[in-house]
Amino acid sequence: MTPRSSPGADPGEGAHADGSAELDLGAAPTAAEEAELAGRGGRLVDTGADLDDRAAEAALRPSSLDDFVGQRVVREQLSLVLEAARRRGRAPDHVLLSGPPGLGKTTLAMIVASELGRPLRISSGPAIQHAGDLAAVLSSLEVGEVLFLDEVHRMARPAEEMLYVAMEDFRVDVVVGKGAGATAIPLHLPPFTLVGATTRSGLLPAPLRDRFGFTGHLDFYAPDELEQVLRRSAALLGLELTGGGGREIARRSRGTPRIANRLLRRVRDWSQVRGSGVVDTGAARAALRVYEVDELGLDRLDRSVLGALCRRFGGGPVGLSTLAVAVGEEPETVETVAEPFLVREGLIGRTPRGRVATPEGWAHLGLRPPPGAVLQPTLPVLGEGRLHGGAVDDTT
Ligand SMILES: Nc1ncnc2c1ncn2[C@@H]1O[C@H](COP(=O)(O)OP(=O)(O)O)[C@@H](O)[C@H]1O
Numbered sequence: 001m002t003p004r005s006s007p008g009a010d011p012g013e014g015a016h017a018d019g020s021a022e023l024d025l026g027a028a029p030t031a032a033e034e035a036e037l038a039g040r041g042g043r044l045v046d047t048g049a050d051l052d053d054r055a056a057e058a059a060l061r062p063s064s065l066d067d068f069v070g071q072r073v074v075r076e077q078l079s080l081v082l083e084a085a086r087r088r089g090r091a092p093d094h095v096l097l098s099g100p101p102g103l104g105k106t107t108l109a110m111i112v113a114s115e116l117g118r119p120l121r122i123s124s125g126p127a128i129q130h131a132g133d134l135a136a137v138l139s140s141l142e143v144g145e146v147l148f149l150d151e152v153h154r155m156a157r158p159a160e161e162m163l164y165v166a167m168e169d170f171r172v173d174v175v176v177g178k179g180a181g182a183t184a185i186p187l188h189l190p191p192f193t194l195v196g197a198t199t200r201s202g203l204l205p206a207p208l209r210d211r212f213g214f215t216g217h218l219d220f221y222a223p224d225e226l227e228q229v230l231r232r233s234a235a236l237l238g239l240e241l242t243g244g245g246g247r248e249i250a251r252r253s254r255g256t257p258r259i260a261n262r263l264l265r266r267v268r269d270w271s272q273v274r275g276s277g278v279v280d281t282g283a284a285r286a287a288l289r290v291y292e293v294d295e296l297g298l299d300r301l302d303r304s305v306l307g308a309l310c311r312r313f314g315g316g317p318v319g320l321s322t323l324a325v326a327v328g329e330e331p332e333t334v335e336t337v338a339e340p341f342l343v344r345e346g347l348i349g350r351t352p353r354g355r356v357a358t359p360e361g362w363a364h365l366g367l368r369p370p371p372g373a374v375l376q377p378t379l380p381v382l383g384e385g386r387l388h389g390g391a392v393d394d395t396t
């Protein structure tokens with residue numbers, strides 16, 4: 001494990017007064033990422049980035065749209081938005097990027113700035129807890145600068161309202177004085193482009209969402225796209241990657257480039273220590289066995305949740321907290337870390353009475369469901385998320 005700072009240790013971390021050297025640092029760690037890290041306990045297949053990842057990712061990030069693999073639709077739409085703005089000599093519309101972690105939102109934000117040849121400022125929703133924090137960032141923007149706000153859904157409400165005006169009218173109203181004598185002094189901003197990223201577009205207030213001229217939704221990558229990501233990364237890392245090695249890693253990467261790149265680094269380690277140095281099928285299989293990542297990309301926690309559900313509770317339905325106790329984890333960890341992927345892969349389902357294993361879930365463990373087992377979820381995932389008091393998560 002690499003050392004890491006505690007969640008929220010420095011709420012100002014994402015805000016940068018001088019905006020210098022941002023591109024060299026990779027993504028600024030956001031509070032959510034830190035929180036995710038704290039709960040993750042070093043899972044190899046986690047979608048969040050740890051410090052190790054951030055250093056490696058900075059080196060692997062594509063810096064132009066042409067280099068960005070997959071996401072054909074978003075890439076084409078975005079390239080039109082940018083090209084049109086370039087021709088008009090104006091800052092493009094504000095851009096919202098939504099989608100699960102590790103799919104390339106931060107990368108695309110950086111690409112927007114570099115394609116426009118404009119400076120990039122990076123901050124994040126959790127770093128902006130007061131309207132003043134946002135006013136400081138906005139008032140120091142240069143003409144045409146790209147402001148990247150990661151996790152834009154987690155901004156404090158007063159700041160959000162300030163952002164509406166800034167996005168629409170390029171103005172910040174600075175309130176001077178208190179009570180009846182308070183006056184708002186309008187401060188005009190240079191035109192800028194906001195790139196917002198969110199893993200939970202469902203949590204974004206409509207007035208904010210509406211102010212983005214373009215929304216790109218990033219989806220999980222197909223295995224052949226991940227192979228392409230891996231080939232590119234291997235070349236950058238100076239690694240010899242065989243077709244079989246790439247396929248094997250891509251298959252277990254949960255549709256997520258961040259995970260693919262991380263697994264590649266671990267297979268490289270294995271290959272350099274125990275193998276020939278070449279990342280081939282054998283190295284990938286052997287290394288991922290050591291790290292307990294199975295053929296579908298499930299790790300030990302995922303398998304123990306699925307295993308408990310089938311073996312101890314006859315396939316369910318069983319409540320989240322009971323299931324969590326059975327695997328010795330916090331309900332929160334099971335719900336946010338293991339479950340989304342298990343649900344997405346169709347291995348488990350959520351019902352009003354609890355979690356159930358699907359036929360695919362049983363099959364993945366090499367087991368047969370007992371007669372009479374409840375096998376199908378009866379409610380959509382979204383509504384059910386609310387029942388359990390968790391935030392609605394559009395990523396599941
Ligand atoms: N389309 C892509 N092509 C190549 N590499 C990608 C792509 N999308 C993501 N990556 C890699 O995955 C890593 C995580 O991407 P990032 O943009 O930080 O994801 P997000 O901000 O959505 O969590 C980066 O290091 C980047 O190199």
Ligand SMILES: [Mg+2]
Pocket residue numbers: 027102105106107150
């Ligand atoms: Mg990011």
